[in-house]
Amino acid sequence: MAITPTLSSIGIGAGASGLDVNAIIDKLMTAEAAPLGTFDKKTASYQAKLSAMGTLSGAVSTFQNSLSALSNTNNFRAVSATPADPLVLSASAGAKAVAGNYNINVTQLAQSQTLMSGGMANKLSTIGLGSKTTISFQLGSLTGGTFGLNGTALGATTAQTGISNGSLILNGTAIPTDASTKSARALADAINAKSSTTGVTATAQPTSSSATMFAGFGSVETGADGTYSLSVGGVEIVTQGNGVAANGGITAASLDTTLEGPNAVSNALAAANITVTGKAADGTLKFTRADGSNLNIEEVVTGSVKGGIGHASNAVNDGSNVTLTSTINLASSNASPITIAGSNPAAAGLTAGSGGAYMNTNFTQDGTQATGTVVIDATNNTLQGIRDAINNAGLGVTASIVSDGTDKPFHLVLSSSKTGANSSMKISLSGSDGLPPDSALNDLLSYDASGTQNLKQNSAAQNTNFSVNGIAITSASNSVDTAIEGVTLGIAKVGSTSLSVQKDTSTVKTSINAFVKAYNDLNTAMAKMTAYDPETKKGGVLLGDSTAQSIQSQLRKQLGAPITGLNSSLSTLSQVGISFQKDGSLTLDSSKLDKAISANFTDIAGLFSALGKATDSNVAFTSSTAATKPGSYELTITTMASQGSITSAAVLPATTTIGSDTTWSITLNDTEPSAAKNTAQVVIPAGTYTPAQMASIIQSSVNGVKAFSDNGATVSASIDGTGKLVLASSRYGSVSNIAISSGTGTAPTDLFGAAAPVKGADVAGTLGGQPVIGSGQTLTGAAGSPADGLKIEVTGGTTGSRGTVSFSQGYAYQLNNLATSFLGTDGMITNRSKGLNETIKSIATQRDKFSDKLNDIETRYRAQYSRLDVTLSRLTSTQSYLTQQLAAIAANR
Template sequence: MASIVSSTGLGSGIDINGLVTQLVEAEQKPVTARLDKKEAGIQAKVTAFGTFKSALADFRSSLSGLTSLNQFKQVSATSSNEDMLTVSAASNADLGNYKVEVKQLAQSHALASSGTYKTANDPVGTGTLTIKFGTYTTASGASGTTTTFTQNAEKGSLTLNIDGTNNTLAGIRDAINKANAGVSAAILFNGTGYQLVLNSADSGAKNAMQITGIDALQYTGGTVAGDAAIQTQTAEDALLNINGLPVSSASNTVSNVLKGVTFKLLKAEDPNSKTLIDVGITKGSSDDTSKALEAFTKAYNDLLSTIKEVASYDAEAKKAGPLLGDPAVQGAMSMVRSLLTQPIPGLTGSVRSLVDIGLKTSADGTVSLDSSKLSKALESNRDEVAALFSVIGRASDSGVQYVDANPETQPGSYGVEVTRAATQGTLKGGGALSLSVGTPLVISAGVNDSFSINVDGAVSGTIKLTAGNYTDSQSLLTEIQSRINGDESLRKVGLSVTASLDEGNHLLITSKSFGSASKVSMGSSNATLGLDSSAMATDGTDIAGTIGGLAAEGKGQQLSAIGGAATGLKVLIEDNSVGLRGSVVFSRGLMERLNKALGSILGSTGSVAARSAGMQKDLDQITEDRTKLADRMEKFQARLLKQFTAMDSLVGQLQSTGSYLSQQLKNLPYSGNSN
């Protein structure tokens, strides 16, 4: 508002400045008071709403401790002698007590080059260095002791060309390590000279090395005369007894004997000494779950306390909270209460709601936890308690595995049916193979020892077989499979195959992957093996079936629901059985439902944001009203000043005229009757 320029009225003597100020203030004061009161009320609501929003966010944060399945089924395993072995257990472990005796540790095969070299750059020899993996078996007979090497078909063979560019100790070491094919090489200084030492990457009796092609490194376990390499450590399996039952393992980490239990063997025990293993529910895990639930109930009660503070009516003080009756507050709390009291959709067991695990609601709306009832629920069925809180899918068929779901997947029980099992891509040789002692299959170097194939879209390099007379199918199939799987191009992208013979003795090369992406086709031919124009490639097929009675999308061995309430549900079929495969019960759990609901309330488009925006709009309107009031008062002041100034001028003129007339009258000559 502009300041008043004039001061005391010159014409009238009236304090126009003070009078106009008082008149403007009298006009402005009630409007300003009304705006101040309205703004104070809105600001009180803004502050209260901020407190409410913070309490909602804190309650949402309390959900995090109850979202993990591991929170409800914490399994632990203990060893009575951790110098001998340690043990760990996953949440799906079979519970129980076990007596374990470690009789022998697994170890990897180790070899050293014969002789001692003056430097690491001394030449060793040239040729085609071949390293195969397998098992050495020694047998005694009438003709003496013989050692037989049986190749491990699951391990790829390594073939390296050693020539004048890499025939030194260092060159061979680098070539082996660069291949990254299951064997490591190093150079050792023994005090007088240097030796090349080789170690199989994997322990176990089936992973012993056979080395041929370089005389100084040759090792065949006595199967071929002229072995020069020195065996410094034999390849051995771990041997142990579990509750009296013998168990062998290629590794000292044993994880495939008891479901969910992993042993790490550290030392072979003394005879008749046994380590006691206890696999059970983690001590105190029920207390941890109780603490998480107590934190959850406290956060909810704190939220109620905040609501009582900002959105209730105090009858004693006869005062209403700033958010009493606020629709955003009422809507949010109605949603939360509903989710806390409703059974979880999809659950059919004895635990379906919070009431079933001991959550009680008092008359004032606060909740409390019956720890005794919770403990009983955890002891009797932890899986059902876990399902109450967490997203989970449970398959009734052991050959069906729940994989995943998406936000659109609805809770429920969905039947699974496989109408077509997934298959693997194959390449079938055109001619039958006949092998016997009398008529061996002859592989000759440079004649019929090579071919190439394509696996799942990847192209192999040239695959060369070991030359020789193959008198039995198993040795030939092992050679073919290990050579393909040892191919660098395929190995780098993680692809592998199996080699077998069909009923008609045709060579069958099968990709280890499943589905329409599983393909094996011929590259360069090898007529001896039937890999020529008569060979037939058959691509793999994806699984087909239904989930919840509706056709599902198949990819490899995985079925994905693409329609109906189950949409997004994914399961893996681990075998080739077709037909009805039981059902998958899917539930979202309370924590996800609460988190999603609170997320929608607190999100940028939720009711809290909308209500906050509305209150800010009201504050902006008050600011605009104040601006308009100031403009109106400025104009009102200007109008009053103009009017009073005109009045003052008129009064001044009248006073001047009166003074003039009075003066003139005084100057008139006296007249009157002389009589």
């Protein structure tokens, strides 16, 4: 019987021949795959180094961060400013502050001016007829005069019975008056006694007889029973007994002779503070009491009398008694409205209510403050439209509408955007095409402290007033940085406080300690990564790494080298107590640091930071770069920076009139090719101006144009020594230029004539005999020169030799640059990390290729051993068949 062999699946388990193909192939592939372990070991090694580079990068970055405070020169001159009463003021100190103690007394805070219009029933109601009206704003200062109210002459009842108590209240405070308050002088004294609480002072005006009182003074004739006497202010001037014919006694001429003095009468009048002007003979005789006391003029007559005051020589005189009174003027100490109340303010010559105005005051525009104009016509002639037009124009004035709840509640309120006495407003209106402004708008908004004041002032523009150690100081702002050098004061309220300014050495100490700690942390981290342990016979992951070795070497070399270019006694770290230890770390001797700070506090700055100094006060060090080399450089200026300008061809006349609708097209700091943003239409307000006023109005008008201010472009206008008008760009250099062309109204040629603009020039010169790059007032050392990147600003002086500019690079500055060279895009650590990453990628690629090769080998092995298995299986079958046949043959024998 034939036997059919059974074969197993090739490659799975044992073969048909009984051969274990999988086991054989597994063993063979294990041997073939042995190199994969080498790839994995290499990858792990490089990944460990990459991780170490990350750790090293972090340590270097932390160290670099510790250098920032030491790189800032201001920290080495830092001082603290501490007020005893922080409610009165706050204070901060800068690098230039000097230690000391100061007593500060604040008497007034800066504020802006606020003006308010009369009330309207509806904020959307039209105002006027809608004719085109230009509203021009100016900001400036007020001089002379007072802000207050003028009273009327006290009445006859007051002169007789006085002013009863409670009759007058000023700003909420009752003024104590009684039956003795009969004159303007007595009333003024009563008001001034309360001025500390009311903020109001009173001035009694002189009491005078009228200029015509003695017109027609007739010669005095007394009958047989008649007598006559004339007294002024209680001083008997002349007397006449009975029986004197006309022209035989008192006449206008004899009265004048008596009053001329010197005599007992003239002396008595002077003692009574009564002055005499004019002549009775020509009817101009006038008596005046300067202090505002009442002035009594009395004729005492007995019997038959003719002539005298107001009587012809033949007219009967029955006698007369006149008490003359005066008025008071009220002045507000802070120029705010005065509120008058009480049971009978009329007795004091005053009217109940609130108000005030400037009297005998002059306005001078501040041309440095940008202002401008707005146009009101039929499209916006409402209270709301005016408000929006002003706010949209950016004039240095803000507008709002408030409601007071009355039948005409809506008021337009205007406020100057800045505080300070030089921010008072002047508002003028002009019409178009030669026509006057809309009368309703003019009545609502026209305001001039020296003239018509149709707006009501609620608060005056005023400065901060205070004293420092008894020295009076004024400032336009409540933030003051000019009173004490290097100290900024934030004035908060009226009051007194002391201020202590002390050196802030703690910042320097903290920064130096942080620097030492950060370096030691970096040193420790690097030591672990690069060290070899002889006991374990293992090395750090970066042992022998050239990058780590180079970083260690460069850092230690930098810290060990002295600083050059310094003009001070300090040049090494050891002089401030910092030194190396055997393990490469730094140690800080605090006592030595304290001594260095005490003796050379300002010099420590140069030891750590980049420091530049110029011997010329008009030259200032600005900045440097890593390429700037320490040293002292001779500075020579060949061209001073200048501004683009235009100067009038002729001297301006005493007055110049600008017509209505005047606009000029002004191009400022234009580029090549020209840019539209550099040209704008400028409105010059209509009016008649002196040369100084003309310069101010042009400067403020140009600087008030938003298109220019958005570009940071401004101008200055002035009258030079010859009387010519100069308009100049505030910028310096070749980019500084200005041009003016006609628009409408008064042409610019009416002021400047045929004058041609002049472009500005950049500063030029050399540093250390090497070329520089000039831009405006700034000079920068050219690339490749020792002063490469050294930037200075030349703000004044002349051409020629300008002394030296010295520059040094302190430890913190140099180490910061060094750290950047380690960590930057092309830095050592960055490049090393990139290299490690590339190596890891390369090993991964090699491993993948080898893995692919192993797959091919395994496939080949399987094919070979599968064929071997089949062959063995067949041989086994043949063997079995032969064995059976041979056995059968043997059996048959």
